[in-house]
Amino acid sequence: MVKLSVVVPFFNVQTYAPDTLTSLRANAREDFEFLLVDDCSSDGTPELLERAAREIPGAVLIRHEHNEGLATARNTGLDAARGAYITFLDGDDWLAPGYYSRLVAAAEELGCDFVRTDHVSVTGRNRGIRRAPVARRGEVLDPRRAILPSHRTTSVDYPYAWAGIYHRRLLDRGLLHFPHGLRTAEDRPWIWKLHREAESFAAIGELGVFYRRGVATSLTQIGDVRQLDFIRAFDQVIEETATDTEADLLLPKAVRTYCAVISHHIGSIERFEPEVARRLKAMCAGALRRMPQDVLDEALSAMGGDRATMLRKLRRRRPAPPPSPGTGLGAGPTAAEGAA
Numbered sequence: 229m230v231k232l233s234v235v236v237p238f239f240n241v242q243t244y245a246p247d248t249l250t251s252l253r254a255n256a257r258e259d260f261e262f263l264l265v266d267d268c269s270s271d272g273t274p275e276l277l278e279r280a281a282r283e284i285p286g287a288v289l290i291r292h293e294h295n296e297g298l299a300t301a302r303n304t305g306l307d308a309a310r311g312a313y314i315t316f317l318d319g320d321d322w323l324a325p326g327y328y329s330r331l332v333a334a335a336e337e338l339g340c341d342f343v344r345t346d347h348v349s350v351t352g353r354n355r356g357i358r359r360a361p362v363a364r365r366g367e368v369l370d371p372r373r374a375i376l377p378s379h380r381t382t383s384v385d386y387p388y389a390w391a392g393i394y395h396r397r398l399l400d401r402g403l404l405h406f407p408h409g410l411r412t413a414e415d416r417p418w419i420w421k422l423h424r425e426a427e428s429f430a431a432i433g434e435l436g437v438f439y440r441r442g443v444a445t446s447l448t449q450i451g452d453v454r455q456l457d458f459i460r461a462f463d464q465v466i467e468e469t470a471t472d473t474e475a476d477l478l479l480p481k482a483v484r485t486y487c488a489v490i491s492h493h494i495g496s497i498e499r500f501e502p503e504v505a506r507r508l509k510a511m512c513a514g515a516l517r518r519m520p521q522d523v524l525d526e527a528l529s530a531m532g533g534d535r536a537t538m539l540r541k542l543r544r545r546r547p548a549p550p551p552s553p554g555t556g557l558g559a560g561p562t563a564a565e566g567a568a
């Protein structure tokens with residue numbers, strides 16, 4: 229029986245994949261499987277993965293014939309997963325030795341639907357610990373109650389799929405798959421759905437994932453049209469939350485977070501190509517108009533200051549229609565972190 233399935237997408241990360249693969253070997257166990265999903269890499273990544281599939285116990289190589297993005301690559305791995313538990317890793321990050329054995333042991337002891345962990349953020353030679361925003365550690369909690377309050381950073385503002393472990397029953401219930409085709413902010417609808425629909429979770433202080441930031445080839449560093457898919461991701465958060473039985477409680481948080489992410493992108497608009505910057509403003513104007521206006525007004529009043537003024541001005545701008553799958557107007561980096 230497979231105890232743990234680790235889904236690891238790769239795309240053109242030949243510089244960093246050796247560290248990732250070495251760390252997987254240091255976490256190998258006879259009842260673990262590593263699902264290495266090559267998302268149609270065009271550099272030396274495929275050769276590295278072929279060697280890893282031969283040399284790392286439990287490694288399984290899966291190839292995409294076309295590049296489909298991180299969300300779809302993760303879904304491909306999920307479809308092949310056989311483990312009682314599921315987790316994720318990105319192809320340019322790495323792990324501490326023995327981390328997955330400790331993570332499985334914690335999940336089995338707690339017995340909840342999913343467990344969230346801290347991680348180490350790595351930028352060049354600098355390292356810092358990022359804590360999951362859950363104060364009570366090692367205790368089984370209600371995921372829905374961890375969404376609020378609206379004005380503070382909460383669990384839905386810590387969306388990293390690889391910062392945790394998930395019981396297979398969540399996969400069987402359809403709660404672990406990502407929105408198909410999203411190349412940025414794919415984890416935002418995912419984390420919101422997980423916290424709305426799962427029954428139990430816990431947070432622990434286990435450190436073992438090293439998250440590499442500032443990679444030149446990462447979509448977080450590229451200011452092109454792919455960045456814009458954060459709008460489709462957050463539109464989905466708003467749409468799904470609006471149908472929740474506790475929509476009145478949860479929508480203010482979703483709207484405020486969306487506003488914070490829009491403000492982040494507009495505040496760094498100089499990194500975008502000129503045509504993309506114009507499109508970004510128009511699409512953000514449309515997004516603001518699609519939000520529940522009474523909830524938005526309350527959020528802007530609570531935010532106050534220059535950000536609220538900028539967002540009110542943006543709302544008055546002529547909007548663009550919402551993005552749709554397959555238009556090419558859609559992907560980029562993980563959306564801005566934080567709630568407000």
